[in-house]
Amino acid sequence: MRPVPPAHASAAPEHISVDHLRPDLTRALYQAMRTARDLDAEAVALQRQGVFPAYVSVRGQEAAQVASATALDPERDFVFPTYREMASALAYGVDMVGYMASHRALWHGGLYDVMASRFGAVNAVVGGPVPHAVGWAVGERLRGGDGVALSYFGDGASSEGDVHEAMNFAGVFGAPVVFFCQNNRWALSVPNERQVAGGSVAARAEGYGMPGAVVDGNDAGAVYEATAEAVARARSGGGPTLIEALTYRVEPHSTSDDPGRYREDTEAEHWRVHRDPVALLRAAVLAAGHADEADLAEADAEAAGRAEEIRDGVAGAPEPHGSELFTHVFRETTEELTRQHRTWQEEVEL
Amino acid sequence: MAEESITFTLPDLGEGLVEATVLEWQVAVGDVVARNAPLVEVETTKSAVVIPSPQAGRIAELHAAEDQVVPVGDPLVTFAVEAADEAPRAGIVGRVPPEEARPARRVRLKPPTA
């Protein structure tokens, strides 16, 4: 029997409702998603101007990222991102100039304070940070704290050993972790049908001893509720949850990818036009009476301003000085490294 | 503009099919076709299908006449393709390193006296 695509395809609804949510929440979600959308566009432009060597867009995944991050408490929880979670970082309150610095290749993990932000360093190892979330969560339980770890990963990463091992560990330890899979249908050039056996990442939750949930990743309200429920379960000692947010990677994998070689542009066009999470939320907020056109116009203006401010901040940031090559290699440096630092001064800095 | 010739064989049509009969070419020698444009209509014991062009380029040679039976893997069509020599495209990450004509240096050597 040919695998039937998950309800991910165009059958998903083309309007959402947030009537049942608090107005201040839905307005905040819209504000952050709108800012992330504008910052994403600025970042693509920076790449075209050669300021960024490359950029990985989050366009189309703003609801999945902002709404999940908003369901956390930045004072006591901890987020473990991949390399494509700009909108989550923004919603979580991370210093965005420091975050975007990683895309300008000023410093691999970014230039924000990871521990102060309680938001892990930008991480390009697929599935790599997922076991970190379990470790942090087990450590939190040992200390008697009630913080929750949220681990982001994608449909591609769901094939990595690290992710399977981490989820089993979390089930065994009952660790307070929310495994948040943004299934955007494409792991670079490989579609779900050839990446996710069985057709659903969430269906594996039971196998790892935790509840699983599939949610429309482009419905900000639904993502928020599903994440909030999982966070509450973890915080109250109920253990881990696996959430699969069905969304779509509207832009190419990166600014130097050519999707024409592996997917139909009509599919991407459908999601771009009919399932845009920012447009869906905007219509729902108006329909629910949580804001009127004037409020949203103001929000849009504020978002655009903030995006430009971040853009100018990261574009103007100084490049790291060569001597920084030798900083932070160890907490306690070595004789040999000091000798190599001198070699660099004499032979490279000249 | 250097040209490169690329030959494509009759692809594996699945379900263990070993050959197909060419019903009708959708292109002629000399045509310039886009990738995925209809190339040739063939019939197997199971069904008749139109094979999309695997390559953009000019049709240099058709290796089978209509009504001819072609085994899977035998040459089907040869394309003449301009060897792409426009600026090389970076891979999925990073930049193509610039090829500096004369590498800069500051250090001068003194040949050994012995």
Add this chain to the structure above:
Amino acid sequence: MSAKLTGDVTMRYVDLPPRAPADAVPVLLLHGFGTDFDMNWRATGWTRALESAGLRVIGPDLRGHGSSDKPVEEAFYLPEHFVADLVSLLDELGVERVDVVGYSMGSRLGWELALTMRERVRRVALGGFGPVNAFAGTDLSEPGSGDSPFDRVYRAVAALPGNDTAALAACARGQASRPFSSDPLLNGVPLLLVSGERDAVAEGAAGLAGRCGGVHVEVPGRDHGNAVSSRAFRQAVVDFLLA
């Protein structure tokens, strides 16, 4: 992308948005006996041809076929049930009128749809179809056992992966229990019939087209199996739809 329309029988369909104007009348493609949308229309170059002509394509896997449900009781396969599936699909998609393009069994069902739901159909193009009873000379208690044209078709499709022979046999019997009759004729709708020169199943298509005030095109040298993928058939239909 494809989706599901759940009713008493769940039907998988594909809805491919056009590249050009959105308001053009969509084309409803109805595949033949024992195949499905992908085999009958996508692999034969039709979707690409219709899309580049700027036409929106709606392509169901008819009940008993492809990825749709495959009940094994004969009663599920009466022509009126197929037509009901198609009407509920058009309602689901909010489509007022369509141009119907069919092949073999799909053509007979397209004819029935146009006849009974006249206002939902603009133009009709049918291939591999004629007035003659398609099941003539076939022992339907054991389809494929004899040497009638239908037996030969049945044997060819029974071997295709993904086909359920019990469902196909039931489908044949369901269709045969309402033998096609060209009375009443399909009048007052632009009609194109296309048939391969050597297609026994489509015997008499030219006469039928004439009686309905329609047009007939013959594809030289082609039989029931390979007329559907011919360029002549595709081109005739595209010209007819865009006229």
Add this chain to the structure above:
Amino acid sequence: MTELIERAGAGPDAAGAPPVELSMQQAVNRALRTLLAEDPDVLVFGEDVGALGGVFRVTDGLQREFGDKRVFDTPLAESAIMGMAVGLAMNGWRPVPELQFDGFAYPAIDQIVNQVARMNYRTRGSAPMPITLRLPSFGGIQAPEHHGESLEALFAHTPGLKVVAPSDPAEAYTLLLQSVRSDDPVVFMEPKARYWDRRPVRLREPSDPIGTSRVVREGSHATLVAWGAMVHKCLQVAELAAEDGVDLEVLDLRWLKPVDTAGLAASVSRTGRAVVVHEAPLTAGLGAEVAALVTENCFRDLSGPVQRVTGFDVPYPAGPLEGQYLPTIDRILLAVQRTLEY
């Protein structure tokens, strides 16, 4: 200066196919095409190698030509890719897996070291591993983290693995044929900074045995030993040194395991001086192995210790600092000067 590489390209069977202008991407693609056509057991698989044609287009067109049963994408799991390669080899196939980037090989190290490298040994020859792991390697393209690593020391240190790095398109074609046809597991490290290097290439069948190095520029004052992208850099250094009246030999090591000790010793005992250049960090890099071999085999002929010019002992840096981390022309010249004055 006509580089010796051109003359080396001419080679003994100069009468072979006429030279064709190819980049290294295209040369590897041609080699894979030759291998897939000549041996029905060859399989090419990995992440994004099929429809996309590889993130550097190295497997472009192979799936269309040879079908998706022999050229196929896998889910994103490096350990499973190498583990599957072991199983395929045990079922009579000749797997040519690709791990998309050097830095992504780490999750597969367990399968490579504990299974691929020693399976023939632990089964006393019953289950050979004719696997060639294609690994885009080394730095030089300002790529993100984990996309510019040099793992040759790790692989060379693994008993049962052979390791090779081609320095130009002709080498890439010939050495890949040799690697895949070998019944031993080979790690084929493609220098991604040289993927776009285009030059006239004569596509030749392998003639040198596995483990042979290659003098790409003869010289008398000192020998520069390098591999991969550093061969091109050392040729640039030699060209500049010639302006100062210093005649440098450039030795392309090619095989990083087994190392061509005889070829190395022959060159260094003639010039009496050696500078090893590699991108990987200094400590326990393959440069240490080369220095030990030179010291053991050419001690009496050396007029000074072997110099090493390498990456620093720091994690591979982000974009703008890459140029200050990798061996520069000036640093190599300074090392040469140290050997001349010793």
